[in-house]
Amino acid sequence: MIKEKVRVKTFKIDGIDVTGQSNATLLEVANEHGIKIPTLCYFEGLTPAGACRMCLVEVEGSDKLIPACTAKIKEGMEVTTNSERIKSHRKMILSMIFAERTHTCSVCVSNGHCELQDQAVDLGLDHSEVPYIHKVFEIDASHKEYIYDPNRCILCTRCVRVCDEVEGAHALDILSRGIDAKIIHDMDEPWALSESCTSCGKCVHVCPTGSLFEKGVSATEMVKKKSIITNLIKTRKER
Amino acid sequence: MIESLEDLNEIAQKKLCAQGDCEDEIRVCIGSSCASLGSEDLSKEIAQKMEQEGLQKRCRVKGVGCNGLCSEAILVSHQKKGATSEDLYTNIEASQADDFIALLQNKKDLKEKLYDLQQAFFFKQKKIVLENAGYIDPNDIEDAIAHGAYQALFKVLDTMEPKDVLDEIKQSGLRGRGGGGYPTGLKWESVAKVHSDTKYIICNGDEGDPGAFMDRAVMEADPHKVLEGMSIAGFACGASQGFIYVRAEYPIAVEKLTKAIKQARKYGLLGKNIGESGFSFDIDIRLGGGAFVCGEATALIASIEGGRGNPRQKPPHLSDHGLFAQPTVLNNVETLANIAPIIQKGAEWFKNIGIPSSTGTKVFALTGHIKNTGLVEIPMGMSLRELVYDVGGGASGEKAIKAIQTGGPSGGCIPEEHLDISVDYDSLKKIGSIMGSGGLIVMDESSNMVEVARFFMDFCRSESCGKCVPCRVGTTELTDLLDKFVAKKASKSDYELLKNMCEVVKESSLCGLGQTAPNPVLSTLKYFEEEYLEGIADD
Amino acid sequence: MKKARVATIWLDGCSGCHMSFLDMDERLVELSEYMDVVYSPYVDQKEFPSDVDLTIVEGALSTDHDIEMIKKIRKNSKKILALGDCAVTGNISAMKNLFGTEAVMQKAYFDLVDHNESGKYPQEIVPTLLDKVIPLNEAVDIDYFVPGCPTPADAIYEVLKAVLEGKEINISELTRFGK
C-alpha cells in the first residue's frame, strides 16, 4: 500500500490541545478527543447538513458562530464549545425545535430513546422558551412495515441523505419551504405507493426522533439501530 | 461578424449615420411600468402612422428602456436633431399616437405633458449603469454599439492582460451592488488565482427584495452592458462560460437578454475566439422560480445545478467550490453593468465619483410615500436627505416623512433625524441599516414602525427555505410575536423574548436570509422603541 | 421557621401529577414540617387565597377559566411551579391542537353522543375552550419547571425540598419530558 502523506493540524478546543487530519471537521476531531458537542442533524458517515445549528461553536478572533459539523479545522485555531452565549443560543434553538410541531413525549414510541429528548436533558432545557406553534401534518401509515409521523419530524434530513447516499434510492425529499417544509416520498405519494422506496428501513433507523418508526410498537418501544447504518457506511468505505 | 475594433466602429458609424438622416427621434419607454400601460402598442402605432403620413424619412420611433420616472408612466421623449437634450412627455396614454404625429408635423404641441428636465430629479443624478436607459433600443445591438457597447471589451482584448483588468477593477474600488458590498476586484482575483480548466461567471438577476426593480431595469434597458461586463469578468478570471440567473417573473428582461445574447453571438461578440483574440466566452440564461432565497449565492448555484434552491454552509466558498464544484464568480447585475464603463473610462474616473470607501454610483428604486417613485442613480456619498427630498421630491402626501427603509428585508429603518448621513456602504451600516440592493421605501407619519417590521419579518418567514432551525422556526415565532405587538397584546416577557430571539436568529442562521431577517426589527427597536412599548398590554 | 404557604391546583391535566405528589408517601410528613397546604384538591378550601408562597400547578391552559385562574395565581403567589408535562409543554392536553377546538367539540358533543337535544354546544356553566391549548408559561411568568408524565414522586420531593430550602437544583438530573 502506498503511504499517503497525511498532514496533521494542531489546535485547541476549550483550551485542550488536539490534533486532527488536515481535512477533518471540527466535530470529528472533537469526537475523537471525547469532547462532546451537541448535534442533531449530523450522522456519522453522511454528508453534513449544517441544518440544526446545535453544534455551533465560537472560534477565537471572530464573533461568528460556526457549525462544528461542517467546519474544517485550521492550524492554531482556538475553539470554544460551551460559552454562555452558545449555551443560551442552543437552548433557544432546541426550544424552537420542540415548539415547531407536536412532541408529546409521554405517548411517543421513541420516549426514552430519542436524541431530541436527550438534548433537552444534556442542555438542561426543562421547558420551551418560545411559544408552541404546533404546525400540523397528516400521519402516513400506508406502508406495511413503517409509519411516518411528520408531527415529530425535526427536518434534520438524515432520512433524505441516508436514502440518497447509502441506499441510493433517493425516495425522500423535501416539499415546500420554511415552516411548511415537509419530508415526502417521491412526488408526495403515500409511502406505500412510492416507486423508488426499497423498504430497506434505513431512514427509520437514522431518524433521531419518533417521526419514523416500525409498525406495531407502542410508546417507548422504538429503539433505533443506528450502529447498523454507521457500520454499513464504514465497511463500504473500506472496500 | 465583428472581428476587430474597426469592425465595431464601422457598425457604430453606419448606425449613427443612418440615424443622423432623421431630424426627429421619438423614444417610447417600453420598460415594465410603461409596457404594462400599453407603451409597446403606442410605439408600433406611432411607427405605422409615421409611414401613413410619409414622415418615416425624417422621423423615426423606437422603444427604449426605463429612464426612471416610473410614477409618470407612460414616458415618451422627443429628440430633435441637433438639440442638446430631449423633450420628455409624461403621463402619456397608449391612445395618444395621433398627438405625436401632430407634434412631429408641428401641428400641435403637448405642453401640458412636457416635463421640466431642470428638476433635481434629473440633474442631481449621475448615470453610469443607466446611461443608455431611455436612449437606446434594447432590441437592437447596433443601437447599443452606436452608443459605445463592446468598446470596453475590445479594449480589454486588444490592449490588456487579465491581470491589468483585475488591477483596474481593484483600483476602481467597485463594490458588489447585490447587497454585501464585497470588493469586486478581490472577488475576481480569488477566482483568477485558482488553477482550473473550467470556471464560471454568474450574473445574479434574481432580485427578490419586495419593491426592488433596479436590476430588472438594467436588464431590460441595456442588456448588452451586462453581457459585456460578464465577458470582461470571464477574460479576467479565465472563465469561458457565463450564466445569467433571472427570475421567471421578469419576462421582459428575459426576452431582452435572450435577444441580446442571440445578437451578440451573431455579431461574434459572444462565442468562440471573440475578435480573433483567442478568448472564448458564451452566456446562457437560467430561469429562477422567484424564490427570494435563490438570490443567495449557494442557493442560486444549487438551483442552476437543477437541485432544490437551498443554501449550504460556507466555506467552501464559491471561489474554489462554486457551480458544478468549479471556481465561480457571482456578481449582481448592477455590479456587472459598471464594468464596461470602468474599463472604458478608467479606474481614476470612476473613483472620482462617490467617496473613497464607496466609489461610483448606486441605483435606487424609490417607493412608498415619496413624490417621484421610480428609479434613480446617484453618486455615492450624497446625503440621504438630498436623495429623498431633492431627487425624490419629498413626501407624496400632506404628512411629513418619518423614516426611510433601505436594504429591504435585510435592512433597517432610518429615522428622519438621521437623514443627513451619507449614502454609502459603511455609513448606512453604522446606523443599523444596509445599502442593500437599492430598494428604498419612504414612510410618512402615518406609518407604524412595528407593522413595518412585521411586514418584513413575515416576508422572511414565507421566503425562508426551511433548512435551518433558527430561520425556519425563528421567523415564524417572530412574526407571531410581532402580531402581538401590533395588536397591543404583548407582555413584558414577550418584549424580552423578542430581543433575545432576534439575536439568536441573527447569529445562528445558516445563510444571509436568516442572519439578516431580524434587522428590520432591531433597527426599529433602536429608533422607535416607544412604538413597541405601546404594544405591551398592562396587566 | 415559618412554614411556607403552599397551594396546588389542577387545571387541564389528568390528576396524575397530583397522584404522584401523594406517592411521596412518608416524605409528605417530612415536607409538612416546612409547608402548609392552604389550597388544593387535597384540602377543603373554595377560594384561592391571596398570599401564597408557592403554587404548584398541574395541567395546561385550555379554557377561559384556566386563563383567569392562572392570572389570579400569579397575582397571589410569590412563586409558581409548573408540575408535569401538561403544565410545562401542553403535552396530552395540547394534542387537541392537532385537530382544532371545533373538531374536538364536534366529536364530543355530536359524533360520539346518542342524542344532543339542544343541537348546540353547551354555552353555560362549562367554560369556553381556547383556540389553542397552551402551557402555563405562555400566559404568565413561571418560576420553576418540573417536567414528567407524571412527574416521578422522587423528583417532586427533591425539587420541593430544594425550593423550600432555597437551594439550587438541576431538574434535568431528576426528570425530563415524558419521564
Ligand SMILES: Cc1cc2nc3c(=O)[nH]c(=O)nc-3n(C[C@H](O)[C@H](O)[C@H](O)COP(=O)(O)O)c2cc1C
Ligand atoms: C437571501 C438572499 C437573497 C439575495 N438576493 C440577491 C439578489 O436578488 N440579487 C443579488 O445580486 N444578490 C442577492 N443576494 C446576494 C448574493 O448572495 C451575492 O452576495 C451577490 O449576488 C454577489 O454579487 P455582488 O458582489 O456583485 O454584490 C442575496 C443574498 C441573500 C442572503
Ligand code: SF4
Ligand atoms: S420524538 Fe422525542 S421529543 Fe418528540 S415526542 Fe418523541 S420522545 Fe419526545
Ligand code: SF4
Ligand atoms: S423524518 Fe426523522 S430523519 Fe427524517 S428529517 Fe424528520 S426527524 Fe429527520
Ligand code: SF4
Ligand atoms: S437561514 Fe433561512 S433561508 Fe437560509 S438556510 Fe436557514 S432556513 Fe434556509
Ligand code: FES
Ligand atoms: S449537527 Fe451541526 S448543524 Fe446540525
